[in-house]
Amino acid sequence: MKNMEKMNENIEIPINEIEKASYKSQQLKEYENNPFIESLPPIFTEDDVLDHFMVNPRISQQDKSGEVNIRYHVLKRIKSFVQPLPIHFEVERRLSTLIRRGYLARNPLDKTFLERIRLLHELREDEKQAHKYIEDRLNYIRSTADSLSIIGISGIGKTTAIERLLLMYPQVIKHETYKNQMFNRTQITWLKIDCPYDGSLSTLCKSFFKAIDDILGTHYLEKFGYFNRITSTMLLYMTSLASLYGIGVLVIDEIQHLANSKNEQEEMLNFFVTLSNTVGVPTVLIGTSKAQQLFKGNFRQARRAASDGSIFWDRMEKDSEEWELFLETLWNIQCLKEHTELTEELETVFYEECQGITAVAVNLFILAQEQVLFDDNNVQEKITVDVLRKTSKVDLKIIQPMLKAIRNNDFKAMYKFEDLMINLDELMINHKKNITYEGRVKAAMKERLNTLEYKREDKIKNLCIELTALGIFTALNSKDIRKIVIDVVDNNPSDVKENEIKLEIIQRAMEMNQKKYNETPNKECKGRKLSLLVIRDAALKNKKHPYDYLDKNGYISNPLIEFY
Incomplete structure (x- = not known):
């Protein structure tokens, strides 16, 4: 011992x-x-x-406008989706x-x-x-x-x-x-x-x-x-x-x-x-x-x-509130150029093809979008009933016998697929009735979604203010800065440390700032602040101390204002 x-x-x-x-x-x-x-x-x-x-992967507008081969990879983000x-x-x-x-x-x-x-x-x-x-x-x-x-x-x-x-x-x-x-x-x-x-x-x-x-x-x-x-x-x-x-x-x-x-x-x-x-x-x-x-x-x-x-x-029931919220949340994570609204017909067909099984639902949603991406005949890039049925028939072919058994409540067939069989006795059916989606939990979920959006906007606003306050990106306007911040925030998981986000934003801003300077003709630079070297040369030429010229051109801050 x-x-x-x-x-x-x-x-x-x-x-x-x-x-x-x-x-x-x-x-x-x-x-x-x-x-x-x-x-x-x-x-x-x-x-x-x-x-x-809650893991709700973000797919930005920029992602949706990317090349097909890139969006194919973006779609895989949905695999991490988790709905409480x-x-x-x-x-x-x-x-x-x-x-x-x-x-x-x-x-x-x-x-x-x-x-x-x-x-x-x-x-x-x-x-x-x-x-x-x-x-x-x-x-x-x-x-x-x-x-x-x-x-x-x-x-x-x-x-x-x-x-x-x-x-x-x-x-x-x-x-x-x-x-x-x-x-x-x-x-x-x-x-x-x-x-x-x-x-x-x-x-x-x-x-x-x-x-x-x-x-x-x-x-x-x-x-x-x-x-x-x-x-x-x-x-x-x-x-x-x-x-x-x-x-x-x-x-x-x-x-x-x-x-x-x-x-x-x-x-x-x-x-x-x-x-x-x-x-x-x-x-x-x-x-x-x-x-x-x-x-x-x-x-x-x-x-x-x-x-x-x-x-x-057990699996989620078609008319349950938990299935409704699960599907609504999942459905918003689309990577197609046109957003497909969730209609009653689409919801009915989607449930028929996944039977309320979480993993099947997520995979069906990803595979259906892949089907649209690589279908040359689907110009609009929209999820349709035909797309869902075709995807299920082709890509989920291996599990169709199991899904059919569940869909038809064929208990005899279900016994052949023991891993999918859950409603074997009255105890389980009774227990399922007790797991209802309580109103307060649903309300909390929706409030959480709203809170996430609020936190995102607040985060973007604060980062924009901080980036502007640095005063070193003189070639960028407020729209440029906001675009950079939104792009970085939306393409990073919510649990990434803020310092890592800031570092990426600053790097992106420096690249864009330099690019804009290089693209701007010299004649357009006359109205801008003179570079430090030009100011120094002008001061020496007029037999003045460079400090006075730097101060005059706004490069010297008043220490009392700066620190107090």
Whole structure:
């Protein structure tokens, strides 16, 4: 145990992964005096989730007027489009609670935390037999960890949502002192791994060791995961590391792969239960509809592995407000010379061809515009019903059987495509009715869009003022400066640092300023301010000090006015 703790203290963490612990006061009493909880960001609001989730790529007017081959590349920006939906808020609330409540019984200042580590160390001494009685030895230690399962069709956005939510938390936090006392510990807030395709428990353990090595620079895979190490021993070391580093939540994606392993399926499910109920680490299991077999069979016996319930993530319904807002927002990101208005007919056909599946909708929208760009017969460059149908038929040909099964509610056919099947039982259908797009969330979304536009205009205005105030771009007028600023702002993501934006604007302004000077005939320069060399020569010729001539021509500022 001492060796493991020493390893924790002296660990070298890549500088871009580490965050020094900053302890915050807690609104809830049960979260106080726990450094693992106090070092987390404050509990997020809906506005925080909106700010973090919304990715609305900008396509400027200049982009739309570019060459076809350039616009083909610009269209790929749409792939990063993310629209906040009601289910994102639900998942965020669950995840936020899972992490914090999981730490309640794992307070590193509490003696039970050290007791858990001590017992795990003792179990490792008898690593060949320990897996048989690990639960009995640790069972008396309290656990507050819950687990959550997220089940949904492929392409609906489960993994994207979880990853964006996890990134709202620092992954690694380094503690040094807490309340003026030495507290040297490394905390891993979250860890995400994929369930191996063959459902192998051994491969899962190795993925766990590698994930820790990747973020901490350790060598646990080499030390604990060598090829002839038995699985039960690796599981023991896995639980030790999870406890030692205070892992806030373990996310395991592609859980449906577990169905491919008949021999280790039950052992892995039991391990998830042990990890949650005994070691105290919350787990989130993510999978496609195929994973429902686990819930209905062995997984029902181990239902504690989903103690915080399950979220069934279905496609958006045609008449729902969430689909309406999703499509309206997506539809505005066009790269065609003529903007196509979203008519009721277009909306109907678009839904028919994507069936409310997020990934299919985004790809269909991109591919339809590509179809228009390279169609010589489409002079107007507009998205039409025929374009949508042709794009779906040709470019989405491989998934047409699946889409047809969903479109026709053909349950028999859906069973052939388990990854797309979600409405298997009444529980899921009832749950779907509960996920309505609340009016306040929709209003907040629209307000957010307006706020983004306001922030953009305010940003452009301030940058224009700053650029003009430099006084060095004498060949540029206010329209030139505004054009440069708008172009740079619109072609950079909103999260780019302001200093980088300013640098690019100044560089562009210098280039345009020089270009205008070079294009201007000499006779047009007579009315402008004389260059410094000409002023100097004129002063010397008249036996005057150059300072007087510089002052006369407006190159010398009054220091009192300048600084006060």
